[in-house]
Amino acid sequence: MSDMAGGSKTANGRGWLGFVIPSNGGIRIPIATKLILSFLLVIVLISLVFIIAGVQLIGNRIVAEAQDMVRYNLNAAREIYLGKLGRINDVVRFSADRFFLKNALLSGDVGSAAKELIRVRVMERLDVLTVTDPAGRILLRTSNPGVFGDDQSHDELVSEVLRRKAPVAATTIISADDLRRESSLLAQKAYFIFIDTPMARVRPETEETSGMMLKAAAPIFDFEHNLIGVIYGGVLLNRNFELVDKVKQTVFQDLKYDGKDIGTATIFQNDVRISTNVTNEDGSRAIGTRVAEDVYNQVVGEGEPWIGRAYVVNNWYITAYEPIRDIHDQIIGILYVGILEQKYRDLQRETVWVFLAITLLGVLGSMTLSYFISRTISESVRRLAFASREIAHGNLEAKVEIESNDELQELAEAFNFMTSALKERDRKLKEFTTKKIMESERLALIGQLAANVAHEVNNPLQGIVAYSHLLLEKMPEGNSTRPSVQKIVAQANRCTEIIRGLLDFSRQRKPLKQPLDANLVLRECVALVEDQALFHNIQIQRNFQENLPPVVVDPSQIQQVFMNMLINAAEAMDGNGQLTLATRCDPARKYVEVEFTDTGHGISEENVERIFDPFFTTKEVGHGTGLGLAISYGIIKEHKGTILVESEVGKGTTFTIRLPVTAEEAV
Ligand SMILES: Nc1ncnc2c1ncn2[C@@H]1O[C@H](COP(=O)(O)OP(=O)(O)OP(=O)(O)O)[C@@H](O)[C@H]1O
Numbered sequence: 155m156s157d158m159a160g161g162s163k164t165a166n167g168r169g170w171l172g173f174v175i176p177s178n179g180g181i182r183i184p185i186a187t188k189l190i191l192s193f194l195l196v197i198v199l200i201s202l203v204f205i206i207a208g209v210q211l212i213g214n215r216i217v218a219e220a221q222d223m224v225r226y227n228l229n230a231a232r233e234i235y236l237g238k239l240g241r242i243n244d245v246v247r248f249s250a251d252r253f254f255l256k257n258a259l260l261s262g263d264v265g266s267a268a269k270e271l272i273r274v275r276v277m278e279r280l281d282v283l284t285v286t287d288p289a290g291r292i293l294l295r296t297s298n299p300g301v302f303g304d305d306q307s308h309d310e311l312v313s314e315v316l317r318r319k320a321p322v323a324a325t326t327i328i329s330a331d332d333l334r335r336e337s338s339l340l341a342q343k344a345y346f347i348f349i350d351t352p353m354a355r356v357r358p359e360t361e362e363t364s365g366m367m368l369k370a371a372a373p374i375f376d377f378e379h380n381l382i383g384v385i386y387g388g389v390l391l392n393r394n395f396e397l398v399d400k401v402k403q404t405v406f407q408d409l410k411y412d413g414k415d416i417g418t419a420t421i422f423q424n425d426v427r428i429s430t431n432v433t434n435e436d437g438s439r440a441i442g443t444r445v446a447e448d449v450y451n452q453v454v455g456e457g458e459p460w461i462g463r464a465y466v467v468n469n470w471y472i473t474a475y476e477p478i479r480d481i482h483d484q485i486i487g488i489l490y491v492g493i494l495e496q497k498y499r500d501l502q503r504e505t506v507w508v509f510l511a512i513t514l515l516g517v518l519g520s521m522t523l524s525y526f527i528s529r530t531i532s533e534s535v536r537r538l539a540f541a542s543r544e545i546a547h548g549n550l551e552a553k554v555e556i557e558s559n560d561e562l563q564e565l566a567e568a569f570n571f572m573t574s575a576l577k578e579r580d581r582k583l584k585e586f587t588t589k590k591i592m593e594s595e596r597l598a599l600i601g602q603l604a605a606n607v608a609h610e611v612n613n614p615l616q617g618i619v620a621y622s623h624l625l626l627e628k629m630p631e632g633n634s635t636r637p638s639v640q641k642i643v644a645q646a647n648r649c650t651e652i653i654r655g656l657l658d659f660s661r662q663r664k665p666l667k668q669p670l671d672a673n674l675v676l677r678e679c680v681a682l683v684e685d686q687a688l689f690h691n692i693q694i695q696r697n698f699q700e701n702l703p704p705v706v707v708d709p710s711q712i713q714q715v716f717m718n719m720l721i722n723a724a725e726a727m728d729g730n731g732q733l734t735l736a737t738r739c740d741p742a743r744k745y746v747e748v749e750f751t752d753t754g755h756g757i758s759e760e761n762v763e764r765i766f767d768p769f770f771t772t773k774e775v776g777h778g779t780g781l782g783l784a785i786s787y788g789i790i791k792e793h794k795g796t797i798l799v800e801s802e803v804g805k806g807t808t809f810t811i812r813l814p815v816t817a818e819e820a821v
């Protein structure tokens with residue numbers, strides 16, 4: 155049961171990604187979670203910028219590339235277009251120069267040339283090949299021999315040849331009537347009913363009856379260079395897909411994308427697609443449809459080429475359009491090439507996906523990484539926290555082992571160092587207190603013993619003292635036993651002195667405390683001893699801090715302590731040296747210190763431990779009782795003060811007595 159409870163607590167309370175709502179209200183978010191979240195935030199932000207900038211950059215680059223390409227493609231398409239016109243021009247010029255035609259015209263029997271001219275027209279895939287007289291009147295239509303005699307001098311090219319007497323070639327618009335005269339088939343071929351498509355230019359008309367033709371005309375001269383006729387030939391561009399398909403094949407190599415031709419070419423008559431490989435939804439050629447309004451305005455309206463994206467029939471293309479001009483430089487149509495934009499859009503989209511995938515991978519990677527990093531950190535922190543709690547509960551054996559070779563390891567080492575320092579301090583404290591307890595027990599025992607002995611011995615001793623004095627008084631001077639009695643008296647006095655000391659030491663009397671100026675007590679004590687022989691050669695230095703707060707003490711007891719200190723110091727200096735007396739109080743005015751510093755023989759290290767023991771003395775037998783410091787210690791302790799000693803053998807000793815300044819202590 156308890157295991158289960160423990161387990162569930164771990165799952166809820168210590169999950170590395172878990173949010174815990176502690177009792178104090180604020181949400182506790184583990185370091186691991188914070189780390190992972192910040193990692194993620196940074197990565198997602200960077201990736202977003204990366205994607206946006208990258209896609210924009212690559213997208214622009216792709217589109218720019220495509221536009222450059224389409225510009226070159228238009229140049230190529232123009233070359234093919236002009237090549238075809240040149241070819242027609244050549245055929246017409248060579249035919250004009252041929253003998254059989256000249257002879258036929260000179261002999262007045264044009265019909266004799268018909269067979270050969272038809273052969274040329276068919277071979278060269280021309281739609282018309284027609285001969286007129288020098289006035290422009292039709293002599294022979296190879297495509298419609300039945301219709302002749304009409305005047306064609308109004309034709310742009312024929313009139314130009316008649317005027318210049320030189321061959322010309324151009325794109326030209328042929329009216330429906332003229333077409334019909336050339337061949338009814340041609341008029342049919344040129345005829346379009348407009349088909350509406352989205353974004354196409356709006357026009358009130360609904361059909362196109364005239365046609366657009368690549369046409370060349372040349373003068374026919376006799377052998378004396380007199381004009382005897384004109385020959386013209388041409389190819390109707392309407393519904394003729396040779397040119398646009400040649401562009402598609404040679405320029406775009408028939409490449410397809412998603413089932414659609416990537417590259418397309420179109421010839422417009424004015425705004426109508428008359429020859430194209432752009433297809434409708436059903437796959438048929440989009441002839442009869444019209445160019446977009448904005449393209450028309452720029453190319454036909456302003457005569458400027460259009461390079462950019464445009465909506466063509468039913469798709470977006472990256473396009474290039476340029477005007478087609480007639481012999482008078484009037485714009486009569488448009489030449490177009492375009493690349494399906496979808497391919498580039500898809501390329502762009504693919505780039506976005508690739509970028510997104512990379513980002514996702516980055517996010518996953520960094521999440522894993524941050525998971526491991528943060529788990530290591532939080533695990534270490536948890537171990538430290540656990541060990542700290544153990545120590546707080548008194549288990550000083552608690553240790554933290556972290557081998558991460560970083561700050562956490564340093565922290566763990568510092569923690570372990572702190573623990574062992576605590577342990578050591580604890581051990582010393584225990585040792586010290588045990589020693590102190592033993593000491594005070596010992597002192598109490600000795601005190602008890604001393605008090606008993608002193609009490610028991612005191613009465614008989616008083617008898618001895620009293621009777622020995624009486625005996626000495628009664629004994630006449632010169633009595634031979636007098637010296638012995640004198641010795642008894644002296645020794646008895648000495649015993650009294652010891653007994654008094656013992657009684658003092660073991661005295662049960664509580665101090666009668668009152669506020670006193672420590673400086674004053676010390677001054678009185680010094681005044682008492684100064685006159686004694688022992689102090690005659692001692693220089694006394696007084697470093698008193700004035701205005702000390704009063705200490706709350708028993709005056710006679712404190713006096714006894716100070717006297718003891720002064721006499722000990724004088725004795726340690728053998729009556730010769732410097733005695734420095736200092737008083738001061740701490741900044742908080744909680745206690746007063748009185749310091750006695752002599753330049754005496756000092757105390758050896760082993761003796762320092764024992765000087766407060768009763769009966770410990772280094773003085774000769776019969777000179778010191780060894781009770782002075784023991785009594786002083788007892789008194790100061792009773793006053794809740796302390797005595798400290800610092801000494802160096804051969805240099806001197808300093809005793810520092812610290813007394814509290816607590817008003818409550820006063821009785
Ligand atoms: N100022 C001091 N310089 C050097 N040693 C000292 C000093 N004061 C005390 N002592 C040492 O401490 C011992 C104990 O001193 P304490 O006053 O208890 O006894 P005492 O002076 O020997 O005897 P009594 O006080 O009865 O004359 C001294 O014998 C002496 O060795």
Ligand SMILES: [Mg+2]
Nearest residue numbers: 718722782783
């Ligand atoms: Mg003494």
